[in-house]
Amino acid sequence: MRHDHLITSKQLSRGDIETVLDYAAEVDADPSALADRHAGTLLGLLFFEPSTRTKMSFETAMKRLGGGIVDMGSVESSSVKKGETLADTVQVIEGYADALVLRHPKQGAATMASEFVDVPLLNAGDGAGHHPTQTMLDLYTIRENAGLDDLTIGIMGDLKYGRTVHSLAYALTNFDTQQHFISPESLQLPREVVYDLHQQQDGAGIKEHDALEEVLPSLDVLYVTRIQRERFPDENEYQKVAGEYQIDAETLEAASDDLTVMHPLPRVDEIAPEIDETDHAAYFEQAHNGVPVRMALLDLLLSDDKSIEGGSDE
Amino acid sequence: MSNDHDHHDGNDDHELRVSKIRDGTVIDHVHGGQALNVLAILGIDGTEGEEVSVGMNVPSDRLARKDIVKVEGRELSQDEVDVLSLIAPDATINIVRDYDVVEKHRVESPDVVEGVLSCPNAGCITTGDEPVTSRFSVLEDGVRCSYCETIIREEIAELIDT
Ligand SMILES: [Zn+2]
Numbered sequence: 511m512r513h514d515h516l517i518t519s520k521q522l523s524r525g526d527i528e529t530v531l532d533y534a535a536e537v538d539a540d541p542s543a544l545a546d547r548h549a550g551t552l553l554g555l556l557f558f559e560p561s562t563r564t565k566m567s568f569e570t571a572m573k574r575l576g577g578g579i580v581d582m583g584s585v586e587s588s589s590v591k592k593g594e595t596l597a598d599t600v601q602v603i604e605g606y607a608d609a610l611v612l613r614h615p616k617q618g619a620a621t622m623a624s625e626f627v628d629v630p631l632l633n634a635g636d637g638a639g640h641h642p643t644q645t646m647l648d649l650y651t652i653r654e655n656a657g658l659d660d661l662t663i664g665i666m667g668d669l670k671y672g673r674t675v676h677s678l679a680y681a682l683t684n685f686d687t688q689q690h691f692i693s694p695e696s697l698q699l700p701r702e703v704v705y706d707l708h709q710q711q712d713g714a715g716i717k718e719h720d721a722l723e724e725v726l727p728s729l730d731v732l733y734v735t736r737i738q739r740e741r742f743p744d745e746n747e748y749q750k751v752a753g754e755y756q757i758d759a760e761t762l763e764a765a766s767d768d769l770t771v772m773h774p775l776p777r778v779d780e781i782a783p784e785i786d787e788t789d790h791a792a793y794f795e796q797a798h799n800g801v802p803v804r805m806a807l808l809d810l811l812l813s814d815d816k817s818i819e820g821g822s823d824e
Numbered sequence: 825m826s827n828d829h830d831h832h833d834g835n836d837d838h839e840l841r842v843s844k845i846r847d848g849t850v851i852d853h854v855h856g857g858q859a860l861n862v863l864a865i866l867g868i869d870g871t872e873g874e875e876v877s878v879g880m881n882v883p884s885d886r887l888a889r890k891d892i893v894k895v896e897g898r899e900l901s902q903d904e905v906d907v908l909s910l911i912a913p914d915a916t917i918n919i920v921r922d923y924d925v926v927e928k929h930r931v932e933s934p935d936v937v938e939g940v941l942s943c944p945n946a947g948c949i950t951t952g953d954e955p956v957t958s959r960f961s962v963l964e965d966g967v968r969c970s971y972c973e974t975i976i977r978e979e980i981a982e983l984i985d986t
Contacts, residue, residue, distance in 0.1 A: 595953055596954055616947055617947050617949065617973070618969065621949075622954060625956075639973070
């Protein structure tokens with residue numbers, strides 16, 4: 511099937527993912543080759559939640575494709591503040607732009623919005639739901655560093671609210687991967703996500719832990735996310751767990767020399783700066799990969815002659 | 825209902841508690857205590873003048889205690905019956921014409937229910953003021969919001985949008 515919208519990583523087959531990643535690699539090798547490809551095309555940016563990084567990365571990607579952007583601006587300065595529904599907003603901006611990027615605090619916002627528009631809509635994060643373009647750049651980075659099959663990955667931190675984590679976990683079930691989820695008990699993966707992962711894979715590839723030591727030596731990739739202080743009802747509870755999920759050079763002594771450390775950024779104190787200089791660190795590379803990956807995705811969604819339909823295994 | 829031969833709990837003295845109907849639908853073998861939810865899910869609240877009889881916690885062979893709902897003058901559609909399966913999975917539906925049961929069937933789970941339940945997740949886009957109809961896919965042991973993907977396994981009746 512051809513996808514007109516990109517809402518969740520669940521909708522993507524292995525073939526779809528490979529199509530995007532292969533194309534992103536081509537784009538990465540020579541970004542200027544696409545400089546005029548979408549001249550005159552406008553991308554609508556609807557960010558109902560602040561996100562400098564994702565927004566700038568989409569903006570850069572669109573401009574590198576020769577197009578432009580129209581930006582709703584901050585929620586405070588827009589008609590949303592006057593009580594306009596999301597359904598109305600997307601239908602208005604659809605009249606201005608050739609594709610829409612939506613970030614919204616409510617779960618399911620992108621699914622609903624996509625039912626009201628005909629132009630391609632890309633979900634750039636919906637509450638604790640999904641963040642598929644982040645997943646694509648994560649997968650791209652993992653493939654470059656460790657490959658996607660025969661992979662053992664540890665995903666650590668706030669797994670409960672982390673939409674990047676949920677999206678990534680779904681996508682990885684398309685590959686031969688062992689996924690280890692490491693978190694404090696209160697921030698474990700939502701049961702819904704565990705249910706889905708078991709549906710998609712037989713469950714053998716998924717394990718949950720509360721300590722990194724249990725699995726660190728076996729990992730090819732360690733994907734770290736931020737444990738957010740504001741998620742804890744009281745500061746003591748936060749202090750009890752926070753330290754256990756931070757990594758520094760000493761922590762990594764038990765890891766394989768080939769371990770790749772990733773993080774969707776921004777980080778606070780989850781990864782000590784001393785790791786930046788080591789071969790383990792891939793998080794800045796990961797952030798840079800956002801542009802070629804989003805260029806590839808936008809081009810696939812905006813072009814008549816291309817589409818995300820690797821589909822060989824569908 | 826005296827020709828109802830595969831069980832005996834709808835007859836005789838129990839029958840007195842819930843009067844016979846001439847034309848309409850009898851929803852039998854509803855789990856004890858769910859009768860009012862059955863009416864809610866069907867959108868029947870009596871304001872349209874519907875003639876409804878409800879028996880609650882009547883002794884039953886199949887279920888220790890069951891509820892029974894009789895709606896005069898109305899034959900339930902298959903869609904309505906399907907939605908009932910969410911809260912009354914063992915229900916039997918009897919369509920009555922001129923005091924005779926002319927059709928009898930069990931409820932079957934639909935794949936999707938729309939506009940019937942509201943999502944309990946406060947972070948779900950459907951809980952705001954958006955012009956969107958709730959939609960849940962039906963799982964083997966619960967329902968799942970098609971928007972935020974929350975799975976609800978228990979207390980589905982409390983989500984009935986009335
Ligand atoms: Zn919902």
